Amino acid sequence: MTTTATPAPPDGRSEAAPPVLRKTPARKRLVPYWLLLPGILWLIVFFAAPLVYQASTSIQTGSLEEGFKVTWHVATYWDALGEYWPQFIRSMGYAAVATVLCLVLGYPLAYLIAFKAGRWRNVVMILVIAPFFTSFLIRTLAWKTILADGGPVVGLLNSLHVLDVTSWLGVTEGHRVLATPLAVVCGLTYNFLPFMVLPLYTSLERIDPRLHEAAGDLYARPSTTFRRVTFPLSMPGVVAGTLLTFIPAAGDYINAELLGSTDQKMIGNVIQSQFLRVLDYPTAAALSFILMAAILAMVTFYIRKSGTEDLV
Amino acid sequence: MTKTETPQSSGGDVRLHGISKTYGSFTAVQPLDLTVPAGSFFALLGASGCGKTTTLRMIAGLEEPTTGTVELSGRDVTALPPYKRQVNTVFQNYALFPHLDIYENVAFGLRRRGIKSVKKQVEEMLDLVQLGPMARRKPQQLSGGQQQRVAVARALINHPQVLLLDEPLGALDLKLRRQMQLELKRIQTEVGITFVHVTHDQEEAMTMADTVAVMNGGRVEQLGAPADLYENPGTTFVANFLGTSNLIEAEVVEAGGEELLLRAADTTLHLPAARCSASARKGEKVLAGVRPEKVALTHADDADGIAAEHNRLPGRIKDASFIGVSTQYVVEVPGLGELAVYEQNIERDGRLVPGAGIVLHWSRAHTFGLDATQDIQAGADLDEEAA
Amino acid sequence: MAVHETTNAPGTGAARTPNRGLRWLRRNIVAMAGLATLGYLILPNIVVMVFSFNKPNGRFNYQWQRFSTDAWSDPCGVADLCGSLGLSLQLALWATIGATVLGTMIAFALARYRFRARAGVNTLIFLPMAMPEVVMAASLATLFLNMGIQFGFWTILIAHIMFCLSFVVTAVKARVMSMDPRLEQAAQDLYASPVQTFLRVTLPIAAPGIAAGALLSFALSFDDFIITNFNAGSTVTFPMFVWGSAQRGTPVQINVIGTAMFLVAVLCVLAGQLAGNRRKRSKRS
Numbered sequence: 001m002t003t004t005a006t007p008a009p010p011d012g013r014s015e016a017a018p019p020v021l022r023k024t025p026a027r028k029r030l031v032p033y034w035l036l037l038p039g040i041l042w043l044i045v046f047f048a049a050p051l052v053y054q055a056s057t058s059i060q061t062g063s064l065e066e067g068f069k070v071t072w073h074v075a076t077y078w079d080a081l082g083e084y085w086p087q088f089i090r091s092m093g094y095a096a097v098a099t100v101l102c103l104v105l106g107y108p109l110a111y112l113i114a115f116k117a118g119r120w121r122n123v124v125m126i127l128v129i130a131p132f133f134t135s136f137l138i139r140t141l142a143w144k145t146i147l148a149d150g151g152p153v154v155g156l157l158n159s160l161h162v163l164d165v166t167s168w169l170g171v172t173e174g175h176r177v178l179a180t181p182l183a184v185v186c187g188l189t190y191n192f193l194p195f196m197v198l199p200l201y202t203s204l205e206r207i208d209p210r211l212h213e214a215a216g217d218l219y220a221r222p223s224t225t226f227r228r229v230t231f232p233l234s235m236p237g238v239v240a241g242t243l244l245t246f247i248p249a250a251g252d253y254i255n256a257e258l259l260g261s262t263d264q265k266m267i268g269n270v271i272q273s274q275f276l277r278v279l280d281y282p283t284a285a286a287l288s289f290i291l292m293a294a295i296l297a298m299v300t301f302y303i304r305k306s307g308t309e310d311l312v
Numbered sequence: 313m314t315k316t317e318t319p320q321s322s323g324g325d326v327r328l329h330g331i332s333k334t335y336g337s338f339t340a341v342q343p344l345d346l347t348v349p350a351g352s353f354f355a356l357l358g359a360s361g362c363g364k365t366t367t368l369r370m371i372a373g374l375e376e377p378t379t380g381t382v383e384l385s386g387r388d389v390t391a392l393p394p395y396k397r398q399v400n401t402v403f404q405n406y407a408l409f410p411h412l413d414i415y416e417n418v419a420f421g422l423r424r425r426g427i428k429s430v431k432k433q434v435e436e437m438l439d440l441v442q443l444g445p446m447a448r449r450k451p452q453q454l455s456g457g458q459q460q461r462v463a464v465a466r467a468l469i470n471h472p473q474v475l476l477l478d479e480p481l482g483a484l485d486l487k488l489r490r491q492m493q494l495e496l497k498r499i500q501t502e503v504g505i506t507f508v509h510v511t512h513d514q515e516e517a518m519t520m521a522d523t524v525a526v527m528n529g530g531r532v533e534q535l536g537a538p539a540d541l542y543e544n545p546g547t548t549f550v551a552n553f554l555g556t557s558n559l560i561e562a563e564v565v566e567a568g569g570e571e572l573l574l575r576a577a578d579t580t581l582h583l584p585a586a587r588c589s590a591s592a593r594k595g596e597k598v599l600a601g602v603r604p605e606k607v608a609l610t611h612a613d614d615a616d617g618i619a620a621e622h623n624r625l626p627g628r629i630k631d632a633s634f635i636g637v638s639t640q641y642v643v644e645v646p647g648l649g650e651l652a653v654y655e656q657n658i659e660r661d662g663r664l665v666p667g668a669g670i671v672l673h674w675s676r677a678h679t680f681g682l683d684a685t686q687d688i689q690a691g692a693d694l695d696e697e698a699a
Numbered sequence: 700m701a702v703h704e705t706t707n708a709p710g711t712g713a714a715r716t717p718n719r720g721l722r723w724l725r726r727n728i729v730a731m732a733g734l735a736t737l738g739y740l741i742l743p744n745i746v747v748m749v750f751s752f753n754k755p756n757g758r759f760n761y762q763w764q765r766f767s768t769d770a771w772s773d774p775c776g777v778a779d780l781c782g783s784l785g786l787s788l789q790l791a792l793w794a795t796i797g798a799t800v801l802g803t804m805i806a807f808a809l810a811r812y813r814f815r816a817r818a819g820v821n822t823l824i825f826l827p828m829a830m831p832e833v834v835m836a837a838s839l840a841t842l843f844l845n846m847g848i849q850f851g852f853w854t855i856l857i858a859h860i861m862f863c864l865s866f867v868v869t870a871v872k873a874r875v876m877s878m879d880p881r882l883e884q885a886a887q888d889l890y891a892s893p894v895q896t897f898l899r900v901t902l903p904i905a906a907p908g909i910a911a912g913a914l915l916s917f918a919l920s921f922d923d924f925i926i927t928n929f930n931a932g933s934t935v936t937f938p939m940f941v942w943g944s945a946q947r948g949t950p951v952q953i954n955v956i957g958t959a960m961f962l963v964a965v966l967c968v969l970a971g972q973l974a975g976n977r978r979k980r981s982k983r984s
Contacts (some may be wrong), residue, residue: 032812039801039864043823046861050838057841078848105736112733126968131744132918133956133964137941141949142743145761146748193740243829251831254924258945266763268833268925275837275929285841288834300830374884394887395896401888407881411903421889466889607950 004214008291030235047172050294058285059249066279080286086271094181094256095249098188102196103238105189110200110237111230126199136191140258143187145258179261187255196241202231203237239306247295253277267291323506324385324473325350331380339365342491342531343379344688348474348508348523350385353500353519355509357554359691363530364510365404368476370416371508373397385459387471395424400467401476405483406459411599414438414462415447415459421470437469440499451638457488464496468503474672477509482514514554518542526550528691531586542603546589548682551601553691558607560650561684572681574600581679583621588681597684606651606678609641611661612669622673627651629668643672721835744961758948770912770951774959775967780940784956787921787937790852794859799913802861802867803905809868813975836929843930850874850932859920866919867912872906872978873977874903 043159058076062068081088109128117124131139154177157163166172172180207230215225230239253268267287274284326348327499334343341363349353358366371382373394379391389397398672400421408417408453418437419430427433438444441461451459460480467475481494498505511517511672517524518538525535526549534546545551548559562581567571572592576583581600585592592598609629610618618624627645639660641653655664655670664670750760754767794961827835827846839861843854875926882904886896931939941953 016831018772032808035804035808035812036814037806039805040820041866042861043827043864045843046857047827047835048823050835052843053842053845053901054834054838056883057845081813105732105739107738108732109736112730112737116730120875121970126965127741128962129874130965130968131740132922134744134747134961135922135938135941136946137954138747138957139743139760141879141941141945141953142750145746146742148761190739190743191738225767236738247829248829251833252925253792268831271833271837272928276842280842281844283835290921291831292834295831296829298863336761372888393893394884394889395892399888401885403881405879405881405889407879407885409882409900409904411900411906419887420891424890424892424895426884426897465944470889673727 002164034152054061054285054288057281058289060282064279073282076282076286077290078273080283081290084267084287087265087267089292090264091250091268091291092294094185094188094266095252096248096250097185097247098192099196099242101185101189102193103242106193106196106200106241110197110204113197113201114204114207126203128194132194137237137254137258140187140191142252143183143190143259144178147183148185149176149178153177179264181260183262184255184264184266188249188252191252191255192245195248197243199240199244200234200237202227203234207233235306239303243299243302247299251291323351323493324505325506326508326581327383328371328384328472329381329383330368331367331370331382333363333370333375334378337531341370341377342529346525346532346535349504350506351504352522353509353520355511355524356519357511357514357517357524357529357553358527359512360528364527365478367527368401368508368510371398371474372401372476374401378638380656392662397482398472399474400470400471400472401478402460402467402480406451406463406480408459408462408466410451413448413450414443415563416467417425417451417462418469420466425470427559429638433469436505436541437465441465442469449479457492458483460484460492461493464499468505470500472502474508477507479511481511481513489513490514496520508604519555526551526553543600543680544587544589544680546560547690548599548686548688549691550681550689551680552689555603556604556652556692558604559603559646559682560651561687561688562598562600564594564596567592567594571596571676574598576600576625579625582621582676583679583681584677587679589678590617590681590683592681599676599682599684599686600689601680601682602674604640605638605656607651607653607655607672607674608641609653609655609661609664609673610673611663612671613663616672618671621676623676623679624671625651626669626671629664629670631666632664645671645672726929734799744958747954748958751951751958753951753954755951758952760949760954770955773954774955777952779935780950780952780956783935783937783940786934788853789922790855790859790918790936793856794863795913795916797856797860798863798867798916798920801907801908802864802912802916803871805864806868807869808873824865824868828869829861832862832923832925833929836926837924840929850930851934854930854932855927855936855973858926859923862923862926863916863919866915866945867909871905871908872913874911875905878904919976 055072057068059070059072059074059075060068061071081100091269109124113121113124113128146149148154154175157177158175158303163172163175163177166182167174171182171185177186178181211229211233212225215229216222220228251268253266253272256264256266271284271287272290274280274287320635326346327345327653328344330345331341332339332343333607341680343520344367346367354557356367366375370377372666373389373392373396377390377617379390383389384397411419412420415434422430435447436443438447443458443465446454446458448553451462460464460483463480477496481492484492492534493516496507502582509517509521518541521538523535524538524541526533526541528549534541534550536544540552541550545554550558550574551559555589560576560581562574562576564572565575565582567585570585572585572588574583581602583598588598590598597611608622612626615624615626622662624650625645627643629641630640630644630650630664633640634657638656641655643651645651651672701719709827728921751770752768753760753763754765754769754847755762793913805820805824807813809817809824836858839854839858840850843850856889863953873961876924878901883893883896887893891899924942927939927941937956941949944950946952
């Protein structure tokens with residue numbers, strides 16, 4: 001054979017050497033499907049199928065004694081919305097406020113760990129994660145102690161007249177914090193704060209510190225550097241953190257139950273009591289669906305808007 | 313293990329028959345035949361995306377050829393997976409196992425072949441690459457040059473018939489690269505294994521290899537000894553990619569004899585017929601080429617002293633840059649554009665400054681001819697962007 | 700706190716404050732805000748710890764009465780408490796194993812192979828993480844109810860594996876994706892068969908991701924309340940015990956368990972950190 005390149009027809013069908021077009025064997029091509037099968041089956045049977053089931057339940061009518069049947073009773077949705085719209089709005093509102101608070105409180109902490117903690121970084125990191133290991137219910141109950149009527153926190157807020165202001169704003173009532181919207185939002189913020197801090201930290205940590213120096217070198221004041229360089233680069237963390245905070249907060253009922261009163265019930269409380277106490281499955285299903293649809297719509301819109309679709 | 317051959321130190325030859333690779337509608341390697349003789353140092357040279365790495369990976373078995381066969385020492389290995397081929401690779405960026413220390417990295421291949429007592433071999437190999445004291449370090453604790461030597465040791469310890477090197481020096485700085493080039497060349501001569509080396513660095517290919525194959529657009533443009541390729545480029549791509557060339561578009565005014573007579577912008581040039589790779593009949597266009605270092609510069613006032621048998625072109629110095637061993641001039645030749653001239657710094661003529669009128673001249677024998685239908689710029693500036 | 704300047708703006712004469720204290724405040728305000736948040740995060744843990752030494756008067760442990768180590772000397776002194784703890788640990792262990800195995804397989808398929816329905820699989824992995832727990836909980840419970848499946852250990856385990864799965868996939872996939880595919884090719888080039896390549900190279904390198912996924916699964920499963928509440932029937936896990944006690948009366952032992960877990964976790968992490976540091980140091984010498 002010659003040692004130069006022989007130009008062959010581009011389709012590779014020269015008569016001299018009938019080429020064998022090789023294909024990967026079927027056994028090899030099936031490998032990913034075998035790997036996926038058990039896990040995906042699990043999710044289909046125990047996650048996707050229940051949602052479909054839930055959808056059918058939401059249009060059923062009947063009672064516990066006679067059993068439920070699909071009657072395409074869409075009115076359940078209207079009735080559920082008509083009766084529970086205040087809890088629905090409240091859930092979204094509390095979750096939104098808690099998310100913003102998490103961002104405002106969590107950002108400095110994430111920034112501290114990423115850039116300023118130095119050799120203390122690991123210690124601070126442990127302190128952020130370690131609370132996870134005490135059951136969140138126990139920690140939420142601790143807030144009951146912290147915010148107790150006549151306790152030091154309430155006393156301090158009272159003497160600083162903070163509670164007068166918050167009462168005027170309508171987030172507390174009288175001289176107490178427990179059983180008010182403030183307590184519930186405070187609990188939500190506390191519970192989901194780590195879910196904000198960790199993704200923020202991850203995206204901040206990836207930023208090359210030399211970028212800060214470069215921005216400073218190019219006449220940016222520290223505040224400008226933050227606004228123009230640091231914050232935009234941490235956007236993936238902001239988006240991930242807000243999603244990880246908002247979604248569970250909107251469906252939560254623990255904080256409202258433990259720290260609030262009947263006036264602070266959220267949609268999660270309603271679904272829980274409809275399902276576990278009232279045993280009105282169609283209404284619980286319809287409410288679940290409304291919540292799910294609302295959150296998915298908001299999340300999709302948010303991800304589109306923030307232009308980080310690759311996050312998913 | 314289903315290993316049928318026992319390791320041996322002598323190299324084997326590589327024969328590629330009609331081998332090609334397509335991904336969907338993209339053809340990475342056009343059907344190509346190539347023979348790498350046993351024991352040689354063979355370089356595949358080209359810019360990124362020219363198909364050189366794909367060719368290498370098909371030899372290694374990491375890529376399955378769409379068509380064609382791969383033969384190692386006369387045995388068809390096309391259907392063999394990489395772990396059954398007696399070929400080892402030094403990967404780009406080395407691909408050292410981060411979870412294993414240097415010792416275990418080097419011992420990896422021996423252990424996989426079921427060899428129990430690896431200690432002596434590994435220690436010898438680590439000594440050969442001067443990394444004995446580093447045996448228990450992790451790859452990320454080593455410098456680039458040290459990692460590179462581990463990668464070579466890890467491959468060589470298996471005594472492959474052919475060692476494949478995929479841009480092995482790409483991540484090193486210039487000085488270390490030069491040093492490792494000599495080192496690799498020394499090892500190759502010592503162990504006698506066939507080396508197939510993929511690189512985009514033409515200097516690296518020319519320093520190390522016995523034979524260089526210049527690849528472009530999925531095919532081999534030209535193949536030969538480094539000096540031969542440099543002196544007699546067959547295409548504009550080779551002329552521009554290997555070093556620099558001055559290419560002048562000219563028309564053949566007289567053909568048939570030992571020399572072709574060309575006309576370019578009112579000047580007559582002589583080209584030895586044997587050095588013209590294009591068909592050159594009277595009236596056709598060719599590209600007359602000459603390497604910048606072959607061209608001499610004489611001030612216009614001294615033009616009478618130029619040897620009569622030299623090709624000559626009048627021009628004006630546009631720019632001169634002094635770079636130590638030589639001075640590089642850019643000369644504007646009316647009607648032909650800019651030409652490059654490299655002059656050794658032996659006796660510098662003080663009159664040769666920008667703006668000076670000069671005459672370029674060179675021995676007719678140094679002129680080469682290329683097919684004028686090619687892109688005159690092909691291959692120029694490519695190696696810079698790939699690096 | 701080792702606070703060092705990371706920004707350094709030249710020529711900002713206007714930013715120069717006359718007062719040293721003010722300047723210090725300006726430079727450290729972010730760190731101080733961060734520390735305040737940290738305080739907010741660990742305040743409840745401190746309260747839990749302090750109140751584990753309380754001797755309350757009534758059934759509820761919300762107000763400080765007097766110091767006592769009664770609860771610490773008898774952590775299982777409340778009926779069903781330690782039983783529920785054991786059940787939760789057992790559930791978390793099995794859920795971790797199940798979710799880690801299934802999730803790792805999916806992660807490898809996603810990171811290493813091209814196949815059809817990839818987008819569908821990605822969506823199916825993402826959705827459980829973007830779904831409020833209460834929705835998943837109610838849906839799954841509806842299914843079990845209609846199938847006539849008895850609620851108990853198995854229904855909880857099924858639910859826990861389901862919601863842990865996505866987190867394992869995410870953690871492992873990230874790790875495998877960031878792994879240089881040339882490492883596996885190098886192993887094959889060095890005579891390792893596909894099985895050997897997986898066991899000797901791929902798995903060890905992916906191990907940190909798998910470990911992270913497993914740890915997360917354990918924590919999520921152990922601490923889960925909402926989904927468990929819907930699918931447990933009369934079975935009582937530790938979080939459900941705490942929930943029930945919030946209604947009936949909170950024994951001090953809850954705080955003891957909470958504090959003990961917190962301390963064990965911190966000690967484990969610190970020990971791991973120290974071991975890592977020592978290994979690094981000995982390597983360097």
